[in-house]
Amino acid sequence: MASLPSIPGELASADVASGVVRLTVREELYPLDAVFAAAFTFIKDCWVVVDRADAAHWAIALTPKAAGASAELLEQWVGGFANELLACAYRHRLAKDHRATVEAVTAAALAGALGPPSLDELEDFDFSNEAFEDPLGIAMSWEDKYGKKAKAGDAAPAGSTDDDDGGAP
Amino acid sequence: MIELRLHKDVYDGAAVDAAMKQFGRYARLTARDEASHWVVQIEATTPARARTVAGELGNAALGGSTKARPAVQP
Numbered sequence: 249m250a251s252l253p254s255i256p257g258e259l260a261s262a263d264v265a266s267g268v269v270r271l272t273v274r275e276e277l278y279p280l281d282a283v284f285a286a287a288f289t290f291i292k293d294c295w296v297v298v299d300r301a302d303a304a305h306w307a308i309a310l311t312p313k314a315a316g317a318s319a320e321l322l323e324q325w326v327g328g329f330a331n332e333l334l335a336c337a338y339r340h341r342l343a344k345d346h347r348a349t350v351e352a353v354t355a356a357a358l359a360g361a362l363g364p365p366s367l368d369e370l371e372d373f374d375f376s377n378e379a380f381e382d383p384l385g386i387a388m389s390w391e392d393k394y395g396k397k398a399k400a401g402d403a404a405p406a407g408s409t410d411d412d413d414g415g416a417p
Numbered sequence: 418m419i420e421l422r423l424h425k426d427v428y429d430g431a432a433v434d435a436a437m438k439q440f441g442r443y444a445r446l447t448a449r450d451e452a453s454h455w456v457v458q459i460e461a462t463t464p465a466r467a468r469t470v471a472g473e474l475g476n477a478a479l480g481g482s483t484k485a486r487p488a489v490q491p
Contacts, residue, residue, distance in 0.1 A: 284483045295472030
Protein backbone atom coordinates (compact mmCIF):
# COMPACT_ATOMS: atom_id res chain seq x y z
CA MET A 249 0.00 0.00 0.00
CA ALA A 250 1.36 3.40 -0.98
CA SER A 251 0.22 6.77 0.27
CA LEU A 252 -1.06 9.36 -2.17
CA PRO A 253 0.69 12.74 -2.45
CA SER A 254 -2.41 14.93 -2.24
CA ILE A 255 -4.31 13.00 0.45
CA PRO A 256 -3.10 12.35 4.01
CA GLY A 257 -1.82 8.80 4.45
CA GLU A 258 -4.14 8.06 7.36
CA LEU A 259 -7.15 8.81 5.13
CA ALA A 260 -6.28 7.12 1.86
CA SER A 261 -3.82 4.61 0.47
CA ALA A 262 -3.42 2.94 -2.90
CA ASP A 263 -2.36 -0.51 -4.02
CA VAL A 264 -1.32 0.15 -7.59
CA ALA A 265 -0.50 -3.50 -8.36
CA SER A 266 -4.04 -4.56 -7.44
CA GLY A 267 -5.59 -1.36 -8.77
CA VAL A 268 -7.33 -0.63 -5.45
CA VAL A 269 -7.51 2.60 -3.49
CA ARG A 270 -8.83 2.72 0.06
CA LEU A 271 -10.37 5.67 1.84
CA THR A 272 -11.10 5.82 5.58
CA VAL A 273 -13.68 8.32 6.84
CA ARG A 274 -15.25 9.10 10.20
CA GLU A 275 -18.79 7.83 10.69
CA GLU A 276 -19.61 10.91 12.77
CA LEU A 277 -18.99 13.17 9.77
CA TYR A 278 -20.08 10.80 7.01
CA PRO A 279 -23.19 8.77 7.89
CA LEU A 280 -23.78 5.48 6.10
CA ASP A 281 -26.56 6.99 3.97
CA ALA A 282 -24.08 9.53 2.61
CA VAL A 283 -21.52 6.79 1.95
CA PHE A 284 -24.19 4.79 0.10
CA ALA A 285 -25.21 7.80 -1.98
CA ALA A 286 -21.61 8.58 -2.94
CA ALA A 287 -20.85 4.92 -3.68
CA PHE A 288 -23.95 4.68 -5.85
CA THR A 289 -22.60 7.34 -8.21
CA PHE A 290 -19.36 5.40 -8.68
CA ILE A 291 -20.60 1.84 -9.23
CA LYS A 292 -20.77 2.39 -12.99
CA ASP A 293 -17.00 2.93 -13.25
CA CYS A 294 -15.66 1.29 -10.09
CA TRP A 295 -16.20 -1.71 -7.90
CA VAL A 296 -17.01 -0.34 -4.48
CA VAL A 297 -16.79 -2.20 -1.19
CA VAL A 298 -17.74 -0.48 2.06
CA ASP A 299 -16.44 -1.95 5.30
CA ARG A 300 -16.24 -0.90 8.91
CA ALA A 301 -12.63 -0.02 9.75
CA ASP A 302 -13.44 0.29 13.46
CA ALA A 303 -16.31 1.44 15.64
CA ALA A 304 -16.03 5.03 14.42
CA HIS A 305 -14.76 4.75 10.84
CA TRP A 306 -15.90 3.47 7.45
CA ALA A 307 -13.37 2.01 5.03
CA ILE A 308 -14.23 2.34 1.36
CA ALA A 309 -12.32 0.36 -1.29
CA LEU A 310 -12.56 1.60 -4.87
CA THR A 311 -11.33 -0.54 -7.76
CA PRO A 312 -11.65 1.10 -11.18
CA LYS A 313 -13.14 -1.37 -13.66
CA ALA A 314 -10.76 -0.25 -16.41
CA ALA A 315 -7.53 -2.24 -16.29
CA GLY A 316 -4.10 -0.65 -15.85
CA ALA A 317 -4.85 1.93 -13.18
CA SER A 318 -1.85 4.11 -12.30
CA ALA A 319 -1.19 5.87 -9.00
CA GLU A 320 -2.31 9.18 -10.54
CA LEU A 321 -5.53 7.66 -11.81
CA LEU A 322 -6.27 6.06 -8.44
CA GLU A 323 -5.65 9.39 -6.78
CA GLN A 324 -8.13 11.04 -9.12
CA TRP A 325 -10.74 8.41 -8.36
CA VAL A 326 -10.38 8.65 -4.60
CA GLY A 327 -10.30 12.45 -4.75
CA GLY A 328 -13.49 12.48 -6.80
CA PHE A 329 -15.09 10.06 -4.39
CA ALA A 330 -14.10 12.16 -1.38
CA ASN A 331 -15.66 15.26 -2.97
CA GLU A 332 -18.85 13.38 -3.81
CA LEU A 333 -18.97 11.97 -0.29
CA LEU A 334 -18.71 15.46 1.18
CA ALA A 335 -21.55 16.69 -1.04
CA CYS A 336 -23.72 13.70 -0.13
CA ALA A 337 -23.06 14.17 3.59
CA TYR A 338 -24.09 17.82 3.34
CA ARG A 339 -27.24 16.97 1.36
CA HIS A 340 -28.06 14.29 3.94
CA ARG A 341 -27.72 16.84 6.73
CA LEU A 342 -29.91 19.37 4.91
CA ALA A 343 -32.58 16.72 4.27
CA LYS A 344 -32.51 15.73 7.92
CA ASP A 345 -32.67 19.31 9.23
CA HIS A 346 -35.41 20.50 6.89
CA ARG A 347 -37.56 17.40 6.80
CA ALA A 348 -40.45 19.03 8.72
CA THR A 349 -40.42 22.07 6.42
CA VAL A 350 -40.40 19.94 3.28
CA GLU A 351 -43.28 17.84 4.61
CA ALA A 352 -45.32 20.95 5.49
CA VAL A 353 -44.77 22.54 2.08
CA THR A 354 -45.58 19.28 0.30
CA ALA A 355 -48.75 18.79 2.34
CA ALA A 356 -49.86 22.36 1.58
CA ALA A 357 -49.16 21.85 -2.12
CA LEU A 358 -51.14 18.60 -2.18
CA ALA A 359 -54.02 20.21 -0.29
CA GLY A 360 -54.06 23.08 -2.78
CA ALA A 361 -54.01 20.65 -5.68
CA LEU A 362 -57.28 19.15 -4.47
CA GLY A 363 -59.05 22.38 -5.52
CA PRO A 364 -61.55 24.54 -3.66
CA PRO A 365 -64.15 22.81 -1.48
CA SER A 366 -67.56 22.11 -2.98
CA LEU A 367 -70.77 23.65 -1.63
CA ASP A 368 -71.71 20.33 -0.05
CA GLU A 369 -68.35 20.21 1.76
CA LEU A 370 -68.80 23.79 2.97
CA GLU A 371 -72.30 22.98 4.16
CA ASP A 372 -70.97 20.06 6.19
CA PHE A 373 -68.03 22.03 7.57
CA ASP A 374 -68.23 22.83 11.28
CA PHE A 375 -67.46 26.56 11.58
CA SER A 376 -68.20 26.57 15.29
CA ASN A 377 -64.75 25.26 16.18
CA GLU A 378 -62.65 27.78 18.03
CA ALA A 379 -59.55 28.71 16.03
CA PHE A 380 -57.51 29.18 19.18
CA GLU A 381 -57.91 29.47 22.90
CA ASP A 382 -58.88 32.91 24.17
CA PRO A 383 -59.08 32.74 27.97
CA LEU A 384 -59.07 36.57 28.40
CA GLY A 385 -61.84 37.09 25.87
CA ILE A 386 -59.78 39.48 23.76
CA ALA A 387 -60.75 38.02 20.45
CA MET A 388 -64.34 38.90 19.56
CA SER A 389 -66.20 38.51 16.32
CA TRP A 390 -67.59 41.57 14.53
CA GLU A 391 -71.13 40.36 15.12
CA ASP A 392 -70.56 40.00 18.86
CA LYS A 393 -69.00 43.44 19.16
CA TYR A 394 -71.09 45.60 16.79
CA GLY A 395 -74.07 43.45 15.91
CA LYS A 396 -77.58 44.32 16.98
CA LYS A 397 -78.44 43.14 20.41
CA ALA A 398 -81.78 41.38 20.26
CA LYS A 399 -83.82 42.01 23.39
CA ALA A 400 -86.35 39.56 24.58
CA GLY A 401 -89.84 40.58 23.52
CA ASP A 402 -88.64 43.34 21.20
CA ALA A 403 -90.32 43.58 17.84
CA ALA A 404 -88.27 44.06 14.78
CA PRO A 405 -87.69 47.77 14.00
CA ALA A 406 -89.92 49.24 11.38
CA GLY A 407 -87.12 50.20 9.01
CA SER A 408 -85.29 46.93 9.32
CA THR A 409 -83.77 45.66 6.13
CA ASP A 410 -82.83 42.23 7.38
CA ASP A 411 -83.88 39.55 5.01
CA ASP A 412 -85.01 37.20 7.69
CA ASP A 413 -87.23 39.61 9.58
CA GLY A 414 -90.24 39.03 7.41
CA GLY A 415 -90.51 42.72 6.61
CA ALA A 416 -93.56 44.08 4.84
CA PRO A 417 -93.46 43.86 1.08
CA MET B 418 -10.50 -18.09 -5.50
CA ILE B 419 -11.54 -14.69 -4.16
CA GLU B 420 -13.16 -14.11 -0.79
CA LEU B 421 -15.48 -11.14 -0.56
CA ARG B 422 -16.18 -9.95 2.98
CA LEU B 423 -19.28 -7.79 3.35
CA HIS B 424 -19.88 -6.20 6.75
CA LYS B 425 -23.30 -6.78 8.28
CA ASP B 426 -23.55 -3.15 9.41
CA VAL B 427 -23.43 -2.12 5.76
CA TYR B 428 -24.84 -4.96 3.68
CA ASP B 429 -28.35 -6.34 3.99
CA GLY B 430 -28.45 -10.15 4.06
CA ALA B 431 -31.32 -10.33 1.58
CA ALA B 432 -29.44 -8.02 -0.79
CA VAL B 433 -26.35 -10.26 -0.61
CA ASP B 434 -28.52 -13.32 -1.31
CA ALA B 435 -30.14 -11.58 -4.28
CA ALA B 436 -26.74 -10.59 -5.67
CA MET B 437 -25.46 -14.16 -5.30
CA LYS B 438 -28.52 -15.43 -7.14
CA GLN B 439 -27.92 -12.87 -9.88
CA PHE B 440 -24.26 -13.77 -10.42
CA GLY B 441 -24.38 -17.45 -9.53
CA ARG B 442 -24.36 -18.47 -13.19
CA TYR B 443 -21.02 -16.76 -13.86
CA ALA B 444 -18.99 -18.39 -11.08
CA ARG B 445 -19.23 -20.87 -8.26
CA LEU B 446 -20.34 -18.94 -5.19
CA THR B 447 -20.26 -20.16 -1.61
CA ALA B 448 -21.63 -18.10 1.27
CA ARG B 449 -20.57 -18.21 4.88
CA ASP B 450 -22.09 -16.35 7.83
CA GLU B 451 -19.54 -14.95 10.28
CA ALA B 452 -20.19 -12.84 13.37
CA SER B 453 -19.67 -9.48 11.68
CA HIS B 454 -19.47 -10.30 7.97
CA TRP B 455 -21.21 -12.12 5.16
CA VAL B 456 -18.38 -13.98 3.42
CA VAL B 457 -18.77 -14.98 -0.22
CA GLN B 458 -16.18 -17.22 -1.86
CA ILE B 459 -15.95 -16.86 -5.63
CA GLU B 460 -14.41 -19.52 -7.85
CA ALA B 461 -14.34 -18.97 -11.61
CA THR B 462 -12.56 -20.38 -14.62
CA THR B 463 -10.00 -17.56 -14.62
CA PRO B 464 -8.77 -15.13 -11.93
CA ALA B 465 -9.86 -12.17 -14.04
CA ARG B 466 -13.37 -13.57 -14.30
CA ALA B 467 -13.47 -14.20 -10.54
CA ARG B 468 -12.33 -10.62 -9.93
CA THR B 469 -15.02 -9.23 -12.21
CA VAL B 470 -17.74 -11.37 -10.63
CA ALA B 471 -16.58 -10.37 -7.13
CA GLY B 472 -16.63 -6.69 -8.04
CA GLU B 473 -20.03 -6.76 -9.71
CA LEU B 474 -21.49 -8.91 -6.93
CA GLY B 475 -20.24 -6.37 -4.39
CA ASN B 476 -21.79 -3.51 -6.36
CA ALA B 477 -25.11 -5.35 -6.67
CA ALA B 478 -25.16 -6.13 -2.95
CA LEU B 479 -24.38 -2.49 -2.17
CA GLY B 480 -27.17 -1.25 -4.44
CA GLY B 481 -29.63 -3.73 -2.90
CA SER B 482 -28.62 -2.70 0.61
CA THR B 483 -29.18 0.96 -0.28
CA LYS B 484 -32.74 0.17 -1.34
CA ALA B 485 -33.33 -1.89 1.79
CA ARG B 486 -32.45 0.98 4.12
CA PRO B 487 -35.26 3.09 5.57
CA ALA B 488 -35.68 6.74 4.59
CA VAL B 489 -33.76 9.47 6.38
CA GLN B 490 -35.04 9.85 9.92
CA PRO B 491 -35.10 13.23 11.67
